[in-house]
Structure formats: C-alpha cells, structure tokens
Amino acid sequence: MKFSEQFLEMEKYISRLQEKICLSLEEKDEVKFYEDNWFRDEGGGGRTRVIQNGKVFEKAGVNISSIDGMLPEEIALKFRTERTRFGACGISIVIHPSSPKVPTIHMNLRYFEMEKGKSWFGGGIDLTPYFPYTDDFSFFHSLLRDSCNKVIPGSYNEFKNNCDDYFTIIHRNEMRGIGGIFFDYKDGKDKKYFSLVESVGDSFLKLYLPLIEKRRAEQYSQEDKYFQLIRRGRYVEFNLVYDRGTLFGLKTGGKIESILMSLPPEVKFVYNYSPRPGTPHFEMTKYYKPMNWLRE
Amino acid sequence: MKFSEQFLEMEKYISRLQEKICLSLEEKDEVKFYEDNWFRDEGGGGRTRVIQNGKVFEKAGVNISSIDGMLPEEIALKFRTERTRFGACGISIVIHPSSPKVPTIHMNLRYFEMEKGKSWFGGGIDLTPYFPYTDDFSFFHSLLRDSCNKVIPGSYNEFKNNCDDYFTIIHRNEMRGIGGIFFDYKDGKDKKYFSLVESVGDSFLKLYLPLIEKRRAEQYSQEDKYFQLIRRGRYVEFNLVYDRGTLFGLKTGGKIESILMSLPPEVKFVYNYSPRPGTPHFEMTKYYKPMNWLRE
Numbered sequence: 001m002k003f004s005e006q007f008l009e010m011e012k013y014i015s016r017l018q019e020k021i022c023l024s025l026e027e028k029d030e031v032k033f034y035e036d037n038w039f040r041d042e043g044g045g046g047r048t049r050v051i052q053n054g055k056v057f058e059k060a061g062v063n064i065s066s067i068d069g070m071l072p073e074e075i076a077l078k079f080r081t082e083r084t085r086f087g088a089c090g091i092s093i094v095i096h097p098s099s100p101k102v103p104t105i106h107m108n109l110r111y112f113e114m115e116k117g118k119s120w121f122g123g124g125i126d127l128t129p130y131f132p133y134t135d136d137f138s139f140f141h142s143l144l145r146d147s148c149n150k151v152i153p154g155s156y157n158e159f160k161n162n163c164d165d166y167f168t169i170i171h172r173n174e175m176r177g178i179g180g181i182f183f184d185y186k187d188g189k190d191k192k193y194f195s196l197v198e199s200v201g202d203s204f205l206k207l208y209l210p211l212i213e214k215r216r217a218e219q220y221s222q223e224d225k226y227f228q229l230i231r232r233g234r235y236v237e238f239n240l241v242y243d244r245g246t247l248f249g250l251k252t253g254g255k256i257e258s259i260l261m262s263l264p265p266e267v268k269f270v271y272n273y274s275p276r277p278g279t280p281h282f283e284m285t286k287y288y289k290p291m292n293w294l295r296e
Numbered sequence: 297m298k299f300s301e302q303f304l305e306m307e308k309y310i311s312r313l314q315e316k317i318c319l320s321l322e323e324k325d326e327v328k329f330y331e332d333n334w335f336r337d338e339g340g341g342g343r344t345r346v347i348q349n350g351k352v353f354e355k356a357g358v359n360i361s362s363i364d365g366m367l368p369e370e371i372a373l374k375f376r377t378e379r380t381r382f383g384a385c386g387i388s389i390v391i392h393p394s395s396p397k398v399p400t401i402h403m404n405l406r407y408f409e410m411e412k413g414k415s416w417f418g419g420g421i422d423l424t425p426y427f428p429y430t431d432d433f434s435f436f437h438s439l440l441r442d443s444c445n446k447v448i449p450g451s452y453n454e455f456k457n458n459c460d461d462y463f464t465i466i467h468r469n470e471m472r473g474i475g476g477i478f479f480d481y482k483d484g485k486d487k488k489y490f491s492l493v494e495s496v497g498d499s500f501l502k503l504y505l506p507l508i509e510k511r512r513a514e515q516y517s518q519e520d521k522y523f524q525l526i527r528r529g530r531y532v533e534f535n536l537v538y539d540r541g542t543l544f545g546l547k548t549g550g551k552i553e554s555i556l557m558s559l560p561p562e563v564k565f566v567y568n569y570s571p572r573p574g575t576p577h578f579e580m581t582k583y584y585k586p587m588n589w590l591r592e
Contacts, residue, residue, distance in 0.1 A: 036568070050567045059567070171546040233559070240536035241546060250467040250537060263529070263565035270561065271346045271355070272332070272553050 001085040010111040014064045014091040029054040042069040048258045058098040061261035064091045085115040094262040100228035101215040103129035119188025128177030130228040132283045141293035147203040151196045159183045164290035174288045176238045227281040232264035297381040306407040310360045310387040325350040338365040344554045354394040357557035360387045381411040390558040396524035397511040399425035415484025424473030426524040428579045437589035443499040447492045460586035470584045472534045523577040528560035
C-alpha cells in the first residue's frame with residue numbers, strides 16, 4: 001500500500017531509536033545484540049535484536065517491525081470500518097536484567113493507519129521492580145511526567161491512570177509492577193501525538209540507564225533472586241492471559257519468537273507463595289498497586 | 297441446591313480417589329501432601345493437596361472440589377438454557393517430577409448438573425514426556441485404550457483424537473505432550489459414562505507408577521534438564537493461553553492458587569530455542585504431534 005508521510009517518518013524514527021538504544025545497552029554489557037531480520041509473506045517485516053545471558057541483561061529484546069496487509073475481518077468489525085489495507089509499525093522493548101536490584105522495563109511505541117480510514121498512535125512505558133527502592137520509582141515517574149507534559153500539558157495523569165488499569169493482573173487484583181504511562185488511539189494526523197511518541201521514546205535511556213548504573217553492582221541474596229523469579233511468574237501470567245498485543249500476535253499468526261521474547265528467561269511458580277513479613281519483598285508487594293509516585 | 301444421586305456418588309468417588317492417589321504418591325516420595333481446605337462464599341469448596349520440592353515430585357497437586365451456585369448469565373447463554381442453579385464437582389491432578397526422565401502427567405474428571413436441565417461428565421488424562429522413551433508412550437496409550445474400550449467399545453479412538461486436538465499449542469502448531477484421552481458433555485444420566493469416569497480414574501496409578509519406577513533412578517544431564525525447563529515453558533503457554541478450565545477459573549473468580557497449581561515449578565523461556573540435532577531432545581520434539589502410539 002501507499003504509506004502516508006507520517007508512516008515513513010515513524011518508520012525512520014523507530015529505526016534510529018532501535019539503533020541508539022541497542023548501542024547504549026551494548027556499552028553497559030559485554031555482549032552484542034543478536035540480530036534477526038524477518039519478512040512476512042503478506043507484506044513487511046521486522047528487525048529483532050536480542051541479548052541472552054548478558055552480564056547485566058539476562059534477556060533483552062529491542063524489536064522494530066513494519067507490516068502491511070488486508071485488515072482481518074474481525075478487526076475491521078471492531079473498528080467499525082470496511083475491510084481495507086492497513087499499515088502498522090512500531091518498536092517494542094522488554095529488558096529482564098539478571099540482578100533483582102535492577103528493574104524490568106517495557107516500552108512500546110506504535111503507529112497504525114488504514115488506506116481508507118483513520119490512523120493513530122499508541123504506546124507506553126512501564127517498570128517492574130523487585131526491590132522497594134521507592135526513590136527510583138519517583139525518579140522514573142517524574143521523568144515520565146516531564147516527557148509527557150512538556151508536549152501535552154496535563155497528559156501524564158491520564159496516561160498514568162491508563163497504565164495502572166492496563167497492567168493489572170485481574171485475577172490477582174495486583175499490578176505487574178509500579179506502572180508508568182500508557183496511551184492508545186491518539187489521532188495519527190495530529191502532529192502533537194507524534195511529538196509525544198518521540199518525547200517518550202527519547203526518554204527511555206534517560207529513565208533506565210541511571211537505574212542500571214545505580215543498582216547493577218549491588219549485592220543481592222538468594223531470597224532476593226527467589227522473589228524476582230516469583231514476580232517474573234506474575235509477568236508471564238499478565239502477558240499470556242491479558243496483554244492485548246501478545247494475544248493479538250499469537251492469534252493472528254505473528255512471528256512467535258519475537259512476540260514471546262517478552263517472557264522472562266527463568267521463572268518460578270510456587271503454590272501459595274507469600275514473602276516473609278519484615279523483608280524488602282514483603283514491603284515491595286505493597287507497591288504493586290496504583291499509587292502516586294510524584295514527590296512534590 | 298438439591299443434588300442428584302449421581303452428584304453425591306461422584307463426590308464420593310473423587311474423594312476416595314484423591315485419598316488413594318495421595319497415599320500412593322506419598323509412598324513414592326519422602327514428603328507429605330500439604331492440605332488446604334477451602335470454602336466458597338457462594339457455596340461449596342474443595343480440598344487442595346500439594347507437594348512442593350519432593351524428592352521425586354518437584355510440584356504435585358491433587359485437588360478435589362465440589363461447588364454450587366447460580367449459573368453465570370454468560371454460561372447459561374452458551375448452554376442455551378435459562379439461568380438456574382448448578383452443581384459441579386471434580387478431581388484435578390497435575391504432577392511435575394523433578395527428573396526430566398519422568399513425564400509430567402495431568403488428569404481431570406468432572407461432573408456438572410443444572411437444577412433445571414442437563415447434566416454431563418467430562419475428563420481426560422494426558423502425558424508430557426521430555427525424553428523419547430517411546431515404549432513408555434505405547435504402554436501409556438494402550439492402558440488408556442483398555443480402560444476406555446472395556447466400558448465403551450471403540451471409544452478410545454474418539455477420545456484420543458479429541459485429546460490431540462485439545463492439547464495443541466495453536467500458535468506453535470505442536471502439542472504440549474504426546475496426548476492421551478479427552479471427553480466432554482457426556483450424558484450425566486447415562487450410567488455408562490460414570491463407569492467410564494471410574495475406569496479412567498482407577499487407571500491413573502496403573503499408568504503412572506510404572507513410569508515413575510522405571511525412570512526415577514536414571515541419571516540425567518544438564519542438557520536433559522534444560523530441555524525439560526524449555527518444554528515446561530510450552531506447558532505454561534498452553535495453560536495460560538488456551539486451557540478452557542484455567543481461563544474459566546481465572547475469569548470467574550475461582551481459587552487462584554488451586555487453579556494455577558498446574559503451572560510448573562521452574563521454567564525457562566529462551567529466544568529461538570531449538571534442540572541440537574542428534575540429541576534425544578531433537579528426537580523428542582518430533583513426537584509432540586498426533587501419532588498412533590498403539591503397537592498392534
């Protein structure tokens with residue numbers, strides 16, 4: 001299909017962002033990203049980049065894709081539109097550090113357009129820490145606030161609340177982490193939303209590198225690691241039971257390995273687990289719910 | 297609600313079966329089952345029995361439950377019936393052995409009735425091995441054939457095909473194991489289906505104990521264990537994305553820990569994994585698809 005100018009601009013942006021983020025993460029670790037270029041029969045493809053068993057990153061994926069094709073009937077119905085060609089491009093990042101002192105992070109930025117019809121932006125960043133370093137959570141949220149509000153004043157609150165709703169493991173009535181921001185269906189013809197996407201994307205390294213630097217050398221106990229493995233199990237529960245992107249991908253025949261690169265490398269599922277009272281893990285479990293992390 | 301005779305008979309059967317199976321598994325291991333009795337506000341409850349970190353069994357759950365309440369609207373619609381009270385009882389077993397030489401097994405037997413309306417039986421057994429001991433698979437399937445066909449001649453084939461269909465990880469186009477039997481919606485007023493349930497239930501120890509005895513003392517390599525952890529990841533993918541019982545339970549507010557006791561204790565998710573050609577694991581992956589395991 002003939003893509004819009006906006007589509008091509010977004011493609012360029014995510015490609016540069018992938019490059020920048022990968023170079024920077026490689027500097028932090030001692031391994032190189034493994035690259036997988038893939039193509040889709042129906043149109044388009046992607047560039048998957050993965051680290052496994054790095055020194056800092058036990059598993060990290062920084063993927064871009066840009067695909068086009070006919071809108072599946074089911075989705076056309078959902079969007080109340082006729083069947084038409086569509087294009088979608090985006091970047092998707094999930095990083096599972098080895099140390100339980102360094103949080104897991106996820107970012108996704110995407111653009112979608114239909115040949116006859118609307119176009120929109122969506123995206124978000126959320127953090128899944130395993131240790132109650134509440135100053136880090138405040139740092140994370142205040143940078144997110146700045147990167148949203150400088151483009152669209154007041155937007156952080158809306159996106160923060162969306163994120164709290166979205167990343168909830170409903171059957172456990174708890175969040176998978178401490179949230180972040182999430183937005184969707186933002187008018188693709190309104191330039192301010194592209195600026196928002198760029199602002200969020202550009203904030204990724206500013207948010208995450210300091211958390212890595214601050215915590216990577218800290219020692220941790222077996223009990224810390226155990227807690228991380230249990231919480232990674234909750235991450236799996238969320239991604240496989242609720243995450244719309246994952247389920248959409250699995251059920252429409254996306255590239256399985258790229259979709260499931262979000263799953264943590266090693267996980268435990270323990271019957272009736274609860275952390276010992278008085279431990280940092282016990283404290284941490286109190287924070288997996290909607291909270292105001294801003295400090296002023 | 298006032299339960300039928302059949303309901304009470306089924307309740308008694310699953311309670312005795314739980315007792316028998318737990319005693320027998322405890323004999324094989326050096327730990328005792330931990331017991332959790334639970335009650336449901338709306339009516340009924342269950343008895344969950346769990347082993348964790350046993351010598352043979354890394355995680356094993358043998359659960360019974362018997363509940364009653366008002367049929368949720370959504371399910372009444374699905375069954376094309378008015379909203380009425382219902383009762384459901386069943387036994388659910390999942391055993392994850394520590395050794396990759398001993399297969400994971402799952403059994404479920406259940407009975408469902410509505411105050412105004414139909415009643416039915418459902419159930420099944422399936423095996424998830426991690427090592428290509430094809431003689432064991434034939435032994436397993438031929439005992440299942442006998443236990444089905446002696447009650448309902450020719451039924452094994454039907455139930456075996458159901459099982460191959462049901463326990464498929466659709467997004468990977470592979471089965472989670474080597475199948476077994478699966479049946480559902482079998483007339484609750486027809487005594488032969490209760491006999492079928494009893495015959496399958498009674499076959500559990502006859503099927504599984506020999507597989508434990510034969511393989512428990514065998515040595516295994518790190519690579520064998522690694523393969524098991526990867527395949528357990530596929531088990532998680534199946535249970536959280538496709539298993540109707542799991543999703544029904546999670547989405548209708550069942551007892552979360554009892555539902556998720558089916559998840560393996562420790563799991564790996566590795567990007568782009570494939571077993572080395574020439575290894576037993578490479579051979580094993582050829583068997584995760586519908587095959588005829590009968591030998592005559």
